[in-house]
Amino acid sequence: MKIIPAIDLMAGQVVRLYKGDPKQKTIYSNNPIEIAKKWEANGADLLHIVDLDATLGIGSNISLIKKILKQISIPVEIAGGLRDESLILDVAKISNRIVLGTLAFKDQELLKKLLLSLGPKKIVISVDHKDGKIVIHGWQDKTDIKLIDSIKEFLEMGFTEFLLTNVNRDGTMEGPDLEFLEQSCKLKNANVIASGGISNLRDVLDVKKKNAFGVILGKALYENKISIEEAKKIA
Numbered sequence: 001m002k003i004i005p006a007i008d009l010m011a012g013q014v015v016r017l018y019k020g021d022p023k024q025k026t027i028y029s030n031n032p033i034e035i036a037k038k039w040e041a042n043g044a045d046l047l048h049i050v051d052l053d054a055t056l057g058i059g060s061n062i063s064l065i066k067k068i069l070k071q072i073s074i075p076v077e078i079a080g081g082l083r084d085e086s087l088i089l090d091v092a093k094i095s096n097r098i099v100l101g102t103l104a105f106k107d108q109e110l111l112k113k114l115l116l117s118l119g120p121k122k123i124v125i126s127v128d129h130k131d132g133k134i135v136i137h138g139w140q141d142k143t144d145i146k147l148i149d150s151i152k153e154f155l156e157m158g159f160t161e162f163l164l165t166n167v168n169r170d171g172t173m174e175g176p177d178l179e180f181l182e183q184s185c186k187l188k189n190a191n192v193i194a195s196g197g198i199s200n201l202r203d204v205l206d207v208k209k210k211n212a213f214g215v216i217l218g219k220a221l222y223e224n225k226i227s228i229e230e231a232k233k234i235a
Contacts (some may be wrong), residue, residue, distance in 0.1 A: 001207070001235040002045040003228055004193065005036055005221055009061040010176030016219045018171040020139035022056060028222045032064060033071050039221075040072045042096045042228040045150075047076045048193075048216055054081025054136040057132035060104040062091070063197030066229070068219075069094055077124055079163070081138075085110055092118055098146040099163055104137040104154070105145065115158055124193070125154050130168055132180060139167045148183055155189055161213075162192045163167050171219050178210060204231050 008015050010025065014032050018024035030037050035045060036047060043068055049068065053059035060081070069076060079099030083106075084089050092098050098118075104111055104125050114123060126133050134145040164184050166177035176197045184192045192212035198204065199220050207215045215235070220226040 001212055002193070003043070003204075003231045003235050004048050004077075004214045005039040005044050006048045006050060006051050006195075006218045007032055008050045008217050008218070009064065010024045010028070011059070012014055012061060014222075015052065016142070016171050016222060017052070020167050020170055024171075026107060026219075026222075035069050036072050039228060040074050040172075043232055044074060045226050045232075046214065047072070047074060048099075049076055049078050049167050051080035052138075055079075057081070057138075062087075065091075066094060074169050079124075083107075085114075088114060089117075092195055093120060096233065097122055097124050097161070099124040099126050101128060102138075105134060105136055105143065105150070106233060112157065117155045120158055122159045123159060124163050125151075125159050126163045126165070127151055127154075128165045128167055129180070129189055130166070134176070142180075148187075150226070151184055151187055151190060155187060160189050160191055162190055163193050163195055163216075165195040165216075166197065170195065171218055172197055173199035173225065175199060176207055178216075181207065181212060182210045200224060201215055201230055201234055208235060 014029040075095035075096040083103045113160045128148045132147045134143045159182045193214040194207045194212045195216035
C-alpha cells in the first residue's frame with residue numbers, strides 16, 4: 001500500500017480544510033516547496049498535490065506546483081480544478097498522475113478522449129461522496145449518482161485508478177470510512193486510494209486490511225499524530 005501525503009494549496013499556502021469547507025481552513029505552512037521536500041525525505045511513496053483555489057474556481061496555484069515539481073523526484077499526482085482539456089494535458093506532461101473529479105461526471109466524451117491519449121494509469125478518477133452519493137465542484141454540489149455504481153461505470157470504460165473520499169470524514173481525524181472503502185476495493189481491477197479521516201496508525205492498518213492501493217495522510221500528518229516512517233512500516 002502506498003503512503004501518500006497530501007499538500008493542499010490555497011493562495012500559495014499549505015492548508016487543510018474541515019469537511020472541504022473553505023471557511024474552516026487551517027494554514028500549516030507558507031513554504032509548500034519545503035513541505036514537499038520534507039515528505040519526500042521522510043519516505044513518501046507519492047505526493048498528492050491539490051490546487052484548492054482551482055477546485056473552488058477562485059484562482060490557480062499551477063505556477064507554484066510547477067516549481068514544487070522541479071524540486072522533488074518522487075512521483076506526484078495533481079488534483080483540483082482540472083476541467084479544461086489544454087490545462088489537463090499541460091499538467092499531465094509534468095506529473096505522474098492527474099486526478100479528475102467534476103469533469104469525469106460532466107464530460108464523458110472528453111474523459112474518453114483523455115483515456116485514449118493518456119492511458120488508464122495516468123488518470124485517477126476522484127469519487128468524492130457524502131453518504132454514498134457523489135459530490136462535485138469542490139464538494140459544493142450534490143448529485144444523485146451512487147458511489148459504487150459510478151465506480152463500476154468507470155471500470156467498464158477502462159479506468160482502474162480511483163481516489164475515494166468521504167467528504168464528511170475529510171479533515172476530521174474521526175477515522176476512515178471503511179464500509180464504502182471495502183465495497184470499492186472488492187470491485188475487480190479497481191485500485192482505490194483511501195482519503196479522509198485518518199487519525200492514527202490503527203486507521204492505516206484498517207485501510208490496508210481492506211486492500212486499498214494507497215492511503216492519503218493529511219491533517220494527522222500535519223498535526224504530528226502520525227509519521228510517514230511509521231505508516232510505511234504498516235503499509
